[in-house]
Amino acid sequence: MPEPPTTADDDATADDETTAAGIATWNPFQGNRLGLEGLPGVASARIEGRTVAVEFSDGARRAFHHQWLRHSCCCRQCGDPANGIRFCTVVSFDADIAPSGVTARGGDLIATWPDGHVSTYGGDWLLRHAYGPEDRRRRFSWRPVLWKAGLSGGFPTAPWADAAGGGAGLLGLYRRLRDYGIVRVTGAGTDPGGTERLAALIGPVHETTVYGRIYDVQAEPVAKLGAKTGMAQAPHIDDAFYYSPPGIDVFHCLASAGEGGMSTYVDGFAVAESIAAEDPDAYRRLTTTPIGHIRRHPGEIDLRSRGPLISLDEQGRPAGIRYFDRALAPLDADFDAVEGLYDAIRQFNRRMVSAEFTASVPVAAGEGMLIDNHRVMHGRTAFDPAAGRRIRLCHVPRDEFHGRLRELARALDPATFDLHLPQGSATAGPAQ
Ligand SMILES: [Fe+2]
Ligand SMILES: [Zn+2]
DSSP states (O other), X not given: OOXXXXXXXTTOOTTOTTSHHHHHHHSOOOOBOOOOTTOOOEEEEEEETTEEEEEETXXXXXXXXXXXXXXXXXXXXXXXXXXXXXXXXXXXXXXXXXXXXXXXXXXXXXXXXXXXXXXXXXXXXXXHHOOSHHHHHHHTOOOXXXXXXXXXXXXXXXXXXXXXXXXXXXXXXXXXXXXXXXXXXESOOSSTTHHHHHXXXXXXXXXXXXXXXXEEEEOOSSOXXXXXXXXXXXXXXXXXTSXXXXXXEEEXXXXXXXXXXXXXXXXXXXXXXXXXXXXXXXXXXXXXXXXXXXXXXXXXXXXXEEEESEEEOTTSSEEEEOOOGGGBOOXXXXXXGHHHHHHHHHHHHHHHTSTTTEEEEXXXXXXXXXXXXXXXXXXXXXXXXXGOOXXXXXXXXXXXXXXXXXXXXXXXXXXXXXXXXXXXOOOOOSOO
């Protein structure tokens, strides 16, 4: 193993952050431990072929490949992938590496390697990173709460005062946004600065050419976008023409429209499930055939993306929706697939505009709405452009939100912080 350039000191001070020792002040050494309470320790360990068989104090058994254990060592010499200060990589050892000895001590697994290097793995770290079928089932166990029109009667809501205090109140908001793909924030105030305060609950604002940093959705006499009129808008994914469309939509209502101007929401994952059950052929096309989206502002920008309408994760479950009816590009698909693809898109679009799938809620001044733009489509009914409706809008990347959610859950709900979450809509992959 190469030696690290300097050795981390326990007494490093905050003002020498240019050294490995200083960095360790901000990234305290944890080694292969999570520090979780209540998990069983390692009771015994023995070498079995190319693996180490471990029995935990509650009787659970897991096996770990020698390579996996050597690669996963997070001691001071090997470093920590979590902070990127890492000296052990897959080329640091050979494929046939095997420990010269393994033992259980004080609830830890101790592995000694042929070069004398010693690795220590806490029971909690080992069990939460184990990769047996039951462990992988647990990490893939998160499921969205699918909803239809009935959501209007019990809309996921979090008061601003609770969420702004952080801790359990903020985690409550995060969980609703994760599980429903949408959460209403009440009591957010009507001053324009409240928009960025809402966004700051989940992450930094993402600036785009189309929306800028903050976008004022207000009826204007000469509108550049449909949003700036009083026209009804069918539910849609914002900016599906970006390779990675905006992640979380942050809507902030400063003034409502009075009559009309209802907000409409559709759960794209619920629509996907319905198509999978009722029209498997359409579902296959929507999950495998890329469609194009386009947005052009002449002389300024020509945005184009290609990707399936429904992206699936590695387990075959919906991970993201990419569909903006008004920005759908002329189809560019195999000649013989064009008509079948139209049929499939129509299956999605019909459900998307149906009363069955549409949750309608009035939008009130002082309310915020956080929406997972890779799952939930939003729209509105028509309103009188003279009524003074004013909404401010900005976007926060989804990974910033999920990243904060994991870190907060690690402290307050450690059973869930490492569950895999949908990574959103993908771009086109290899032809199917
Ligand atoms: Fe929109
Ligand atoms: Zn090590």
